[in-house]
Amino acid sequence: MATIELKGNLTVSSAEKLHRTFLQTIQQNNSVTLDVSALEDIDVSILQLICSLYTSMGPNKKPSFSGSFSPLVRKRLYICGIIPDQNMDDASIVNAFDEKMGEAS
Numbered sequence: 001m002a003t004i005e006l007k008g009n010l011t012v013s014s015a016e017k018l019h020r021t022f023l024q025t026i027q028q029n030n031s032v033t034l035d036v037s038a039l040e041d042i043d044v045s046i047l048q049l050i051c052s053l054y055t056s057m058g059p060n061k062k063p064s065f066s067g068s069f070s071p072l073v074r075k076r077l078y079i080c081g082i083i084p085d086q087n088m089d090d091a092s093i094v095n096a097f098d099e100k101m102g103e104a105s
Contacts, residue, residue: 002029003066007038012045022053032057037067042076054101062101065094 002025010018025032032053053063068090069077078086083096 001031001033003033003035005035005038009041010046011043015045015049018049022049026057032063033066034063035066036069036073039073040070041072044080047076047080051101062098069093
């Protein structure tokens with residue numbers, strides 16, 4: 001199992017490096033955890049990378065999450081339609097994310 005720490009404000013300028021990290025990690029590990037405890041904000045490009053991580057991992061696999069989602073990340077997930085309420089607890093956010101990614105595959 002590998003953990004990828006997402007931290008700070010991740011934007012399109014971080015996307016290429018993060019994409020390489022995701023690809024390398026899923027090639028070398030059976031499971032991936034995204035640690036969001038130090039993640040302050042994301043833009044749509046990073047959200048798209050996380051969505052692509054779900055599909056890249058293969059059938060019946062998905063990333064797990066650790067840490068708590070910041071208010072700004074919650075807002076982005078809400079605006080993008082991933083979660084129905086930005087005041088959800090972390091476990092409910094992960095469940096909503098999993099459901100959305102399941103619908104997309």
